[in-house]
Amino acid sequence: MGLLTNLKDSISRAASTLFSEEDPKRIGIYGPPNAGKTTLANRIARDWTGDAVGPESHVPHETRRARRKENVEIERDGKKVTIDIVDTPGVTTKVDYTEFLEHDMEKDDAVRRSREATEGVAEAMHWLREDVDGVIYVLDSATDPFTQVNTMLIGIIESQDLPVLILANKIDLEESSVQRIRNAYPQHETIPLSALEGDNMDEVYDKIAEYFG
């Protein structure tokens, strides 16, 4: 039976590829450093493709190059939504190697990480301008969402008329406040989740299908 099911699956996959009317939408995962963007990207990729996107870390700026996972098929209510997810480096206005020294890093490594992170931010901003069809904006709900970077990025995304889904991540933390994010960006729907624990991912996938399908 397993064989048959597999066969059926691959036929329907081929059919949906054949008949899909357009290319998969490219969805950029944006947000400040350490909001959990890579954790979320890995969660989505693992749930639907079995692979991961990239390494996660508590040290900020672990992701210094945009990483893409193509053809992620998300199935909702019998409907399939295919997206490419792009995990981007955390966007910030200041990168300082001394921040990394606190994480037991040698100065040379910290300076290099800082330089790469800066290049990564430049790249992420460039992608936002040209290469994404929608944005998942990830915020750490345990920190203050009212920042210059968040306001500016969400403003840019709005000015581009890109569909945007705001995710209030890290609801497993005690200090988490989803309401604070809702208050900060009342013009957008905010979905709570814990990408690390996998909490509320069903709603996240519902919304991804609704916004980007």
Next chain:
Amino acid sequence: MPHQCTNCGRAFDDGSKEMLSGCPDCGGNKFQFRPDGVDSSNPPDPDAEPPEPPEPPGADSTVARTVGKTAATVRDIVGGNGGDDPSVGADHGAGSSTGTTGAEGTSPETDRNEAATRPEVEAQRTDTEDAAQASARADVVTPDELPQEPQTDAESEHRFRPVGADPDPPEEPEETERPDLKELREELNDQFESIKVLEPGQYELNLMELYDREEYIVALQEDGRYSIQVPESFRE
């Protein structure tokens, strides 16, 4: 010849638009800044590279590095209103005829301060810079050279001597008389830098500028230079 293709060694004037579409000779898109007085016909050689001209310490220290990048834009802006802006031309003439010493002790101090705190003034001049101007630009006034006016704050040690040497009239009149300059300054402040290198490993990013620019930065180097990816449309 402040810019040189790192591939074939071809030199370009500061602010040259040719560079924007890649080197016309070899198609390279990496250029290095070479201050005046360097033999630009030599192929690039990292060991023989001359030091950058002295820069004022503090917040202004990244100015020279970014001047080349913005010079083309500056020239466009200056060119746009340069015809009805007599002081720009006068400035250039004065700088080239009298060099670095003419202004000593004669220009009002306020003028000096203004020049020191306004990076775009530097940028304007790179377009038509000659040796005297380059030297004036690179010089930092020492406390000994300052006029006798009382100056007690420590900041005054770090100020530029104005490049323009016209001894009498202030080279930058009050802002109220020069709304065009104010606009220019604001515009330049907005677009001046997308990445500011405070020191290796410490960067400030102008997100709007990074987002707005068509080309994008692909590699930062430790000395603050960076490579940019030239958009396809620029190459044709």
